Amino acid sequence: EVQLVESGGGLIQSGGSLRLSCAASGFTFSSYAMSWVRQAPGKGLEWVSSINSPGGSTYYADSVKGRFSISRDNSKNTLSLLMNSLRVEDTAVYYCVKALGSGGGNEIDYWGQGTLVTVSS
Amino acid sequence: QAGLTQPPSVSKGLRQTATLTCTGNSNNVGDQGATWLQQHQGHPPKLLSYRNNNRPSGISERLSASRSGDTASLTITGLQPEDEADYYCLAWDSSLSAHVFGGGTRLTVL
Numbered sequence: 001e002v003q004l005v006e007s008g009g010g011l012i013q014s015g016g017s018l019r020l021s022c023a024a025s026g027f028t029f030s031s032y033a034m035s036w037v038r039q040a041p042g043k044g045l046e047w048v049s050s051i052n053s054p055g056g057s058t059y060y061a062d063s064v065k066g067r068f069s070i071s072r073d074n075s076k077n078t079l080s081l082l083m084n085s086l087r088v089e090d091t092a093v094y095y096c097v098k099a100l101g102s103g104g105g106n107e108i109d110y111w112g113q114g115t116l117v118t119v120s121s
Numbered sequence: 122q123a124g125l126t127q128p129p130s131v132s133k134g135l136r137q138t139a140t141l142t143c144t145g146n147s148n149n150v151g152d153q154g155a156t157w158l159q160q161h162q163g164h165p166p167k168l169l170s171y172r173n174n175n176r177p178s179g180i181s182e183r184l185s186a187s188r189s190g191d192t193a194s195l196t197i198t199g200l201q202p203e204d205e206a207d208y209y210c211l212a213w214d215s216s217l218s219a220h221v222f223g224g225g226t227r228l229t230v231l
Contacts, residue, residue, distance in 0.1 A: 037220075044207075044209065044223075044224050044225040045158075045222045045225070046222065047211075047219065047220035050220065061219060095165055104218075105153075105215070106213075107156045107211070110168075111166055112165065113165055
């Protein structure tokens with residue numbers, strides 16, 4: 001059974017940094033692209049970033065480009081999102097999601113339960 | 122990054138049929154199709170349909186997806202109370218090298 005467990009969320013002041021992690025199990029982590037998707041309170045889903053299976057290609061939404069950095073450790077089955085220069089508008093539940101294939105553009109199939117990041121002013 | 126276009130809300134009666142639409146362009150929906158997701162309040166999204174319009178294992182046969190040009194559609198027949206949820210479409214935009222979501226449609230079953 002595919003399991004994606006996010007951690008690292010919490011309350012942080014504007015301008016601060018936070019690192020989210022996602023522990024993956026139940027599948028061959030190194031074979032699949034992974035992504036982060038967020039959802040602000042009461043709002044829709046927003047794609048944040050993706051990384052291909054080897055980790056050599058990364059993709060970012062314009063809203064986070066230059067501030068967020070996605071990475072993965074295939075030896076530890078872990079996906080990370082380093083978030084710098086956080087803004088109030090980054091407040092959201094952040095979901096770790098698995099892709100159907102190895103490339104960053106592959107469609108998403110499994111979702112984690114999410115971790116809440118709250119950025120205060 | 123411009124998103125996909127979905128109607129904000131759709132209301133249908135019990136046991137009726139609802140068709141939800143998702144409009145993009147030739148770089149996203151028109152290129153590789155769209156994934157459909159369902160989200161109930163307080164829960165993470167769940168995959169309903171792949172880009173090729175096939176359903177994952179365990180998804181009701183009452184749901185079917187299709188695409189015509191730059192518009193993807195999700196049809197739900199025999200509406201049940203548990204179908205009341207938010208529905209999102211998602212596609213990969215090859216010109217932006219980015220995933221793009223629709224704004225979501227809230228389906229109400231009367």
